[in-house]
Amino acid sequence: MTHVSRRHFIQKSALAAGATIALSQLPKELFAGAKLADMPLGFQTWVVKDQIGKDFAGTTKMLSDLGYTLAEMCSPKGYGGGFEPLGKVKPSELKKMFSDAGMKCPSCHFGLKELTDDLDSRIEWSKELGLEHMVCSSFGLGEKGTLKDYLDASDKLNKAGEKIKKAGMQAGFHNHSVEFTSLDGKLIWEEMMKKLDGDLVKMQFQTEVINLGYKASTYFNKYPGRFISAHLSDWTAAKEQAPVGKGVIDWKEFFAAGKAAGVKYYYVEMEPATFKDSAEYIKQL
Incomplete structure (x- = not known):
């Protein structure tokens, strides 16, 4: 496996987020003619964060026209920024807005603080939106987080997960590259899997960690039943982002x-310029 510092990957992730292409600047021809496979496939709204709050209908329609039927939100209250205008919309109305675009929104990302300090209101918001999954997007520990910090945060997420489960939904955790680095000689993600309750907190796997030498399929096979969803991105041998099917990941295996592992939903999380080619590839699988 390739080992690099957590500082490097935190910095790299920030640069990648800042490089996302503005959807509104892309020619409509880029999105024409592609359809998805029968399997419902979604997109993570983070990749269109600068557009969705300004032009929700136009942004979702463009993606719906491609065939995307699922959307994963980012909490407007917790994320702010481009999502902030959607915080003024009642969740029941937001649900209708997705439906009007031919989409369903079964999942949303939240920060750990929302799931600890403001859990009751976040549960009510999620239920009204019709969510199935409330996913912790990050523990927010940065490069100074210790292994104990990760395990303590996992305990907090277990407690939140218990309350979320009683409300009829499922808590989840979304990995980044940082969880696939080591502390005290131990892989953070593996130690978290030992601490997290497999019934209360399911995992959402981000395929970007292929750049560190870790394959999603390895962990799907190792931990069946502990995953609810995955974020799709493909990468070249040079660690450059590529449309699904144009990189190094074996997608049939994935x-x-x-x-087999029970993954229910798949969300593309790449630059919008890759959406068409990714859709065409998935269709022919």
Whole structure:
């Protein structure tokens, strides 16, 4: 496996987020003619964060026209920024807005603070939106987080997960590259898997960690039943982002292992310029 510092990957992730192409600047021809496979496939709204709050209808329609039927939100209250205008919309109305675009929104990302300090209101918001999954997007520990910090945060998420489960939903955790680095000689993600309750907190796997030498299929096979969803991105051998099917990931292996592991939803999280080619590839699988 390739080992690099957490500082490097935190900095790299920030640069990648800042490099996301503005959807409104892309030619409509880029999105024409592609359809998705029968399997419902979604997108993470983070990649269109600068557009969705300004032009929700136009942004979702463009993606719906491609065939995307699922959207994963980012909490307007916790994320702010481009999502902030959507915080003024009642969740029941937001649900209708997705429906009007031919989409369903079964999942949303939240920060750990929302799931600890403001959990009751976040549960009510999520229920009204019709969510199935409330996913912790990050523990927010940065480069100074210790292994104990990660395990303590995992305990907090377990407690939140218990309350979320009683409300009829499922808590989840979304990994980044930082969880696939080591502290005290131990892989953070593996130690978290020992601490997190497999019934109360399911995992959302981000395939970007292929750049560190870790394959999603390995963990789908190792931990069946502990995953609810995955974020899709493909990468070249030079660690450059590429449309699904144009990089190094074995997607047939990925989807077969994901199905066996119980993965329910898949969300593309890449630059919008990759959406069409990714859709066309997935269709022919």
